[in-house]
Amino acid sequence: MTALSTRRADPERRPPSALRLRIGAYVALTKPRIIELLLVTTVPAMMLAARGWPSLSLLLSTLVGGTLAAGAANVFNCYFDRDIDRLMQRTQKRPLVTGAVTPRAALIFGFVLTVSSVVLLALTTTLLAASLAAAAIFYYAVLYTMVFKRHTRRSTEFGGVPGAAPVLIGWAAVTGSLxxxxxxxxxxxxxxxxxxxxxxxxxxxxxxxxxxxxxxxxxxxxxxxxxxxxxxxxxxxxxxxxxxxxxxxxxxxxxxxxxxxxxxxxxxxxxxxxxxxxxxxxxxxxxxxxxxxxxxxxxxxxxxxxxxxx
Missing domain, CATH: 1.20.120 (Four Helix Bundle (Hemerythrin (Met), subunit A))
Known part of the structure; x- marks a missing residue:
């Protein structure tokens, strides 16, 4: 291999930068795959409420606000569940377990996402949609994560409420009612x-x-x-x-x-x-x-x- 080809290959072998790793860790805290599934139910609810396509600005505002809200709930879930995550093979690589993100930083991140989502939804959609998002975050982060998940076999049923909340948020964003x-x-x-x-x-x-x-x-x-x-x-x-x-x-x-x-x-x-x-x-x-x-x-x-x- 020539020196030129070696130099060309070197960038491909470089490890990700510290900034990229840090951003990736914060994104991982939000559990993007779960967010995708939640948003799949938001758009149909909005289109049903609007009897067609809602305005593009409303659609984007609701999806961004919903993404921030779901991300906030998941960050709080990772924060409160970090003791459990250390014991489970499936979750041992989560950022709070590996130390990629500190608990304090995760908690601040969760609050920033919460405030951002509620304010965005309140200013660009409806107060009802913003209120439902705030309630869903609290329910999932506190009631489900800290109480139901740890103390009852029926945690899935209790957790189903915030899991289905994006439907109500999407509908309320369009109509201001349910x-x-x-x-x-x-x-x-x-x-x-x-x-x-x-x-x-x-x-x-x-x-x-x-x-x-x-x-x-x-x-x-x-x-x-x-x-x-x-x-x-x-x-x-x-x-x-x-x-x-x-x-x-x-x-x-x-x-x-x-x-x-x-x-x-x-x-x-x-x-x-x-x-x-x-x-x-x-x-x-x-x-x-x-x-x-x-x-x-x-x-x-x-x-x-x-x-x-x-």
């Missing part, structure tokens, strides 16, 4: 979280047990978790079908309902497959339901968007 279609979509996202997160908890059951987190798959039998996952999958689909009669005046019709039935069938069948594997014994493969649940929700939200604008 209505039954928003409640129904909120109900869909709420119910969906049980089989979704229980499947993940089944996969990492030993991790949660090591940290003494009483997730349902840790404290209940696999058969019980499987049966409850089936129940909540059915309930998710049932609630999703309520959107047709409730939101008919908002443009929801067969363009949404037919995909909702087909997607719901896929989701329910996969939950039954998990239960069947549990009954047979051996490998349960819970992540199959986990991945199907993500596709189900994303495609269901697409169906809402398409039917709202077509």
């Amino acid at each position: 209505d039954w279609p928003a409640v129904v979509v909120f109900g869909v996202v709420f119910c969906w979280q049980m089989p979704h997160f229980w499947a993940l908890a089944m996969r990492f059951k030993d991790d949660y047990a090591r940290a003494d987190v009483p997730m349902l798959p840790v404290v209940a039998s696999a058969l019980s978790v499987g049966r409850q996952s089936v129940f909540w999958a059915w309930l998710t689909v049932a609630v999703s079908l309520l959107l047709w009669p409730v939101a008919a005046g908002y443009g929801i019709g067969l363009g949404y309902t037919i995909p909702a039935v087909l997607l719901g069938g896929w989701f329910v069948v996969e939950s039954h497959r998990l239960l069947a594997r549990i009954k047979r014994g051996g490998e349960t493969k819970p992540m199959q339901l986990f991945h199907v649940s993500i596709s189900y929700l994303a495609l269901l939200m697409v169906a809402i968007v398409v039917d709202a604008i077509v």
Whole structure:
């Protein structure tokens, strides 16, 4: 290799700069993948409320404000859960565990994101949307993280409230109020979280047990978790079908309902497959339901968007 080629290759081998690593650590605290999933439910709610496309400025303001709010909640979650994260293999590389970010810096970052999100939503959308965002941050950071997650097997159900809050925030950003279609979509996202997160908890059951987190798959039998996952999958689909009669005046019709039935069938069948594997014994493969649940929700939200604008 010539000296010239060596010099050209050197930049590619250089480690990331300290600034880049620091920025990456702060971004990691916000849990971007979770934020993406939350925002998937915000846009359909806004489009349903607007009976089409809301203004671009309102859409961007709501998404940025929602991103900041979700990021704030996740930062506080990482701050309060840093003792648990040290014990779980899945979370041992989080910035507060590795020392990439200090607890004090993370706490300040969380408050900055909180204030930024609430102020942005209040100034550019509606006071109701800003209030809902503030309430969701408090609920997730304090009630869920510090109380429910550590002390009850029903933490997923309690945590489902802030998890579905982006629907209400998106609707309120457009209308300044809440209505039954928003409640129904909120109900869909709420119910969906049980089989979704229980499947993940089944996969990492030993991790949660090591940290003494009483997730349902840790404290209940696999058969019980499987049966409850089936129940909540059915309930998710049932609630999703309520959107047709409730939101008919908002443009929801067969363009949404037919995909909702087909997607719901896929989701329910996969939950039954998990239960069947549990009954047979051996490998349960819970992540199959986990991945199907993500596709189900994303495609269901697409169906809402398409039917709202077509």
